[in-house]
Amino acid sequence: MSVHVTRSLVPPLDDFLERLKPIWEEARFTNDGPQVRELEQLVARELESPHGIAVANGTLALQLASAALDLEGEVITTPLSFVATASSLVWMGLTPVFADVHPTTWTLDPERCAEKITTRTRAILATHVYGFPCDVDSLAALAREKNLKLIFDASHTFGCSYRGRPLASYGDVATLSLHATKILHSAEGGFVCTADPDTAHRVRVQRNFGFDGLESFAVPGINAKLSELHAALALCILPYVEAAIVKRRERFEAYLEALHAVADRVELPRIPDDLEYNYSYFPLLFENEEAVHRAWLALVAMDVYPRRYFDPPLNSLPYMGRDRAPVAEALCPRLLCLPLHDGLPLDDVERIAAALVESLA
Numbered sequence: 001m002s003v004h005v006t007r008s009l010v011p012p013l014d015d016f017l018e019r020l021k022p023i024w025e026e027a028r029f030t031n032d033g034p035q036v037r038e039l040e041q042l043v044a045r046e047l048e049s050p051h052g053i054a055v056a057n058g059t060l061a062l063q064l065a066s067a068a069l070d071l072e073g074e075v076i077t078t079p080l081s082f083v084a085t086a087s088s089l090v091w092m093g094l095t096p097v098f099a100d101v102h103p104t105t106w107t108l109d110p111e112r113c114a115e116k117i118t119t120r121t122r123a124i125l126a127t128h129v130y131g132f133p134c135d136v137d138s139l140a141a142l143a144r145e146k147n148l149k150l151i152f153d154a155s156h157t158f159g160c161s162y163r164g165r166p167l168a169s170y171g172d173v174a175t176l177s178l179h180a181t182k183i184l185h186s187a188e189g190g191f192v193c194t195a196d197p198d199t200a201h202r203v204r205v206q207r208n209f210g211f212d213g214l215e216s217f218a219v220p221g222i223n224a225k226l227s228e229l230h231a232a233l234a235l236c237i238l239p240y241v242e243a244a245i246v247k248r249r250e251r252f253e254a255y256l257e258a259l260h261a262v263a264d265r266v267e268l269p270r271i272p273d274d275l276e277y278n279y280s281y282f283p284l285l286f287e288n289e290e291a292v293h294r295a296w297l298a299l300v301a302m303d304v305y306p307r308r309y310f311d312p313p314l315n316s317l318p319y320m321g322r323d324r325a326p327v328a329e330a331l332c333p334r335l336l337c338l339p340l341h342d343g344l345p346l347d348d349v350e351r352i353a354a355a356l357v358e359s360l361a
C-alpha cells in the first residue's frame, strides 16, 4: 500500500453521526451555529487564547488577520513556509518583503528582519515552521520598538507548547490551519487566535461579509465561515489528538534511531529546547539537492511519497519581488519530510529508514 507523508486522523464514524443528529434536527448547517461555537471555545481554551475564531481555512485565517489589523504597505515575512503564508499577503494587496531565516532554527531571523524595516513596513508575519518556534522574544521586541504588528502563522502548531505556553498564544494574532493534513483538522478549516477583543471582533465581522449586527455593514468582509459539518468533524477528532501525538512521537523516535548511523551525512531533526513538540513533521536536511533526489527516487520506487516541504523558497516565486534570502535558498532544496502519522506501521519506518541509509551510501 502507498505510504504518504501523512494520513488524516479519522474519528469513529459513529461519533460523527452522533454529532450530525442535532444538525439534521435543527436544519442548521452554518452561520455561527452551536458546533462552531463549541469548537471555538474548546480550541481557544486549549491554545490559551482569550479569543478564538473558526474560519473556512488557514489561508483565509491569514487574510483575515491582515484585514483585521488594517494592514497596508509592506509586511516582512519568511521565505521558508507554505506558499499561503506569502501569497495571502499578495492576495490582500500587501507587499511581502522577504527577510532570511536563521540557519539553525529555519525560522525568520530577527536580525535580517530588522534590516528590512522601512517607513512602509506595517507588520511581521513569521511561521513556526514544522511546529518549531520562531525567536518569539526578539521578534516581539522588534515589533514593539518599531510599532509593527506581529502575526504568527501557527498552522503547524496545534499540540505544541513553548516554555509552558501553547505556541499559538504568542503574537498579536496567530493563525492555524485545520486542513486534513494537520493533526487537528476539520477537512478544511482554519483558526484565528488573539488576545485583543477589538481584533477578534473585526475578524468575526469580516469573516461574515462585514455584517456587524443584522443590518450594519461597517467594513468590507468575505465569506470565511466554517460550516457546522466541518466543526462537527473537528470536535470528533479533538479527543484523539493527544493519543495521536504519543504515537507520532514513537515513530519520530524510531526514525531517529534508525537514521542515527547516517547522522554525519544528513541532518536529523532536533527538537528545540523548551518545546513540547506535536511531532507533526520529520524534516531531513540533506547535504545537497542531488542527495534529496536520490532519496526521493529510492522511496518512490517503494511506493513511498515523502514531500519536499518547503521548496521552492517563497521569495523565488515569479509573482514576488526580488528579495534575496541566501540561507533559505540554500536550505529549501535540501529539505525532505518523511512520512509521519499515528497509524504509520513501525515496519514502514524501518523500511523507509533502510532505503534512505542505502541511498546515502
Ligand SMILES: Cc1ncc(COP(=O)(O)O)c(C=O)c1O
Pocket: 057, 058, 059, 060, 081, 082, 084, 085, 127, 153, 155, 156, 176, 177, 178, 179, 189, 190
Ligand atoms: C504554514 C502554512 N500556512 C498556511 C497554510 C494554509 O492553510 P489551509 O490549507 O488551511 O488554507 C498551510 C497549509 O496547509 C501551511 O502549512
